[in-house]
Amino acid sequence: MSRSSLSSIPPSPPASERKDPRLLTPTTNAIPFVSVKHVRYYSTLHTVAVAVLFLLQFRALVADPYRIMLWDLCLLILLQSAYCVACLPATGTWANTTTHSSGNEAAGSGSGKLNKGSWVGSMRKRPAGLGRSGAASGGWKGKATPTIIALALAMLLPPIPLTVLAHVLGAPLYPIALILNTAVLSLHVSLLTCMPLFYSHGVSGPAWRDIIAAWLPFDEPGVWGGSVGCFVGGWLGAIPIALDWDRDWQAWPITVLVGCYGGWAAGKTLLGPIFLKGRRIDMSVGAEHEAIASHPDANTADKKSR
């Protein structure tokens, strides 16, 4: 019968040696720096400033987590806004996704070298992008609108899912007041990670599809590296809570907040600017497997993404 004939057919080899046919294709390009003088220095300065300001507040944070976290939040809003304006291209001013998936292979490595011409071109192509008015002029006014919108989005949209996620991953429900702390924690995380992403990627569907798949390429300004670092750091930051040392700083969510900031600073400095520039976190088997084998950082990163 048909079975005997079919069983003689050898199992067909995987469709492509280089790509797992079951996987989608990531289309997002790496965020470039805006072409302004000394932008790299400012980016580093920003990382250091956030980390130092956080460390300076640490003692007060242990004493009164909730109040200091709110206070830190205000500082963070200012710093992150300044950083976005100064270093990152606003959404709509650059080609953030590759429209043809066939061009994807080149995208990973080539995105860092985008020139000004392509931004303008992409702006024309994407009239629906956020903050397009005045973006072409490149003035402060043209940057203020996307910053405010990115800020509003980052404060409104991700915190609720992030709070739920924090509870799923073990944030305490009792005493009930701690839920507020968790909410503020997710505001911090959202500002650190999502705000630059909103600023540069807007609400583009393909980009956010890649973001929730942790599939963005590591970019030079360290936006994606900082985000990955922030989540990994927060996840690792939960470790000391269970120890019976009875220290004040073991209280929720201090260690996690420290982990988030530490991971963010480390990721922003290392992942992208120094290592893995233009690469994506790979979780598949097959051809791309060799690529991650040479990059253990990417591995630990994706495994531990919180």
Next chain:
Amino acid sequence: MIGLPKTSCILSNILLACSIVLFAAGFFPHKAFLPGLATWPTDRNGSVQAAPFDKVIFMVVDALRSDFVYSSDSEFLFTQSLIRSGAAVPFDGHASPPTITMPRIKAITTGSVPSFLDVVLNFAESDTTSTLAHQDSWLAQSKAKPGTKLVMYGDDTWLKLFPGFFDRADGTTSFFVSDFTEVDQNVTRHVPVELARTDWSVMVLHYLGLDHIGHKSGPRSMNMAPKQREMDTIVEDIYHAMERSAHLKSSLLVLCGDHGMNEAGNHGGSSSGEVNTALTFISPKFQAVYEGFDSPLPSTSEYSFYDKVEQSDIAPTLAGLLGFPIPLNSLGIVIPALLELWPQESDKLDLLVANAQQIAEIAHATYPEVFKKFSSSQACVSAKSDAEILSCAWLETRNAFQAVKRSELSTPQAISLTLRFLKSAQDLLSGTASNYDLSKMAAGIGFGAVSLILAITSIPGGTFDTLVSGSAFSLIVLCHSVTMFASSYVEEEHQFWYWVLGGWLMYISFKEQRLISFYSLPPIRGLLMPTITFLFGIVRHVNSTGQKYAALPSISSAVFPAETWLLWTSTITTYALISRCLTRRASTWAEAGSRRLSLLPVPVCIAAFMFKVAFTHADSPELLKEFQLLSPLIAMTSRYSLVGQARIVFLGIAHMLACALYYEAPWKKQKTREYAGDSFYHTFHNLLSLFLLTQTRVHNIPVFLLFSIQLSLLSTEPHLFNNLAEISLTSLFFQQSSFFALGGTNAISSVDLSNAYNGVSGYNVLVVGVLTFISNWAGPIWWVSGTALLLREKERAEANSRGVNNSSPSALSLVEREPKGGDVYGTRGSYGEVLQSASFTHFALLTLFTSASTLSVMLVCTLLREHLFIWTVFSPKYLYIAAWAFGHHFIINGLFGWVLLSRLSEG
């Protein structure tokens, strides 16, 4: 066909078993006890101190913490008035851990310090080695006196420990902790009758109600005050009888707790609430000697009120007070404050001398060489070790006795010297750290290490074909082994597994977002893993487990009692889902057999649900009060015994299993069906779920509903997992965290015995042991079966993708999937073999984890054997890891998961 990896894997498991047994033999040394009864020394002169009492009423109130009697919040008002008047002498009785009833009764009656093995035997109570029938105790001493009768009312642990000792007895079982009143009324109704009789000389009363209230609703429960008043009334009745009746004139009432309770109302550990018990000696006679004590006293967080004595001191004290030799194995000291009853100083010394001689004999038996070496005072200059110092102290004490006889030393001086010797002897001999068999422990560790190496070699090549799975697996194994060295991580092990599982689920979630989903429907696309992760978030909040936060409100302790409708609707849904899946399969059997066969699952599931309702009605009726819908059901089921109902459920499940075997015939090659084993397997999984539900307390049943949803979502998308190792990791994480999610901890006190007697009327160690294991490991067992299902889905998906391209998207839902007509796949011959090798790889990985974690726990127990927490944290963990290895790994994962389930694939 057994290849090299298989051989080394099996060998690794055998070695692991040997290592656990060897290590346990060295780590839990069986304490040698001196056989026989103590007798008066033959040279004893006739004019000994007269015993002040001839009758004792020993009233144990289970879990009577010291502040329940002594503090200003206590309702023991009459007892407190006795304390003030001097008719009652109060002490803080120190219960050494493990603070559970059986070892505590052993300590109270024999004066010995029970070995840790008694904890295990507490759960295997009928084990003859643990009875005290042949050990010396004050009960045995009283019994040995001619013409005395012993009576006992209350907890039947006493009847099991002392078979044939009591002339009249009425035991109550501590089975349903919801019973606050009947267990105690059962005791109290005998009290007036017995007080009127004259023939007994020892009456033991053991009240359980207070302990039940603690377990049920904690020490601050509103039921506590009335219960304390009730106990106080009993003390009052007995005291008045002692005052009035002539035959009770020389009787002594001892009111004591066997252990305390912590703030959550549980016990077993070593917190100050658990170890501090009330211990009061009451008699009108005391008023002549004592002026009274301050009472009540303000509560303290340390629960210390009066002089602290060991529970083992009760035995020699009673021996002195009632006038019989001190039990042979007693490590107790006659309570010095009670020596005041003897007006003559020489009588006091005589008592202490007898006490010292008896303890010195035990020291002799424990350290024969040391005592031989230090037989003269010259050698004592070089005494270094504790045992040597002790033997010298004994020498000194003996010399002091001689000196008193020669009137060279005053009696009070000798008394204080003797007390000092007794104290140091007690400290040294009760110290459990002294007698490890290090060579056996080292051998155990050696075997474990070899087992680990073999386990590593047994993992088939290519298992870790991605770096993620390889590094994740080795990191997790390593981290888990390291955390075992921190006592807080042992206590809070669930945090580790929740943390790992949470991170892992996030990783899989990211992978899901990258997949071209088989589902084109938007509501499901991309939402599988977020749903699973969210459900995990709910599951982890169902029970507050661990030590530190165990008292925090959780879904089972706060939400379900308040919103019973939620509990019962989700419970009914769980049963209904199983019933539906089973019926679906049974209807296909009906085609082959009788038409009515398709109805079979319905009565079985209904019986299982009715049993659960009836059991809950007996165990925690408050969960049913608000849910009036079930009241008629309760009225009906309460007419039948629980044992019978459980047996009906077990029979029904067995019947279903037999039918499934007959009609699905998993071993037969079938022409029409491709994966015959699979369809049997789904039926089997549902039957197993039904059985596990029967062995689970009702507030945990909704967890299984969440597990089912998680599993069916996981198995809809086999490509979530890159390889077998990822499935193994997922399975390991779910197995471990489900144990804790259902309320398990690494503490002995959390062993749930409530379902251990389902369908068992008598006592059968094996059956009760198996049922206890199953009810405590229900979650992990469920996930073992679930993993077998995942492996099948994965291998089938692999087979499909290897096969012809037109393989339709296998939109398969876990339980109801119809096997596809298989002719198109063309990989039929390989499926069974592939499955078997996959199951083996899975088992080899789990073996690696088990032997690594067992080895690390053995190392911890060896390195930290002098640690403060060795008997409260690390030893229980060792027992748990042994249960994980023997019960869960060898039997469930090995025999059941690997050998049996993987064979169920078309022969």
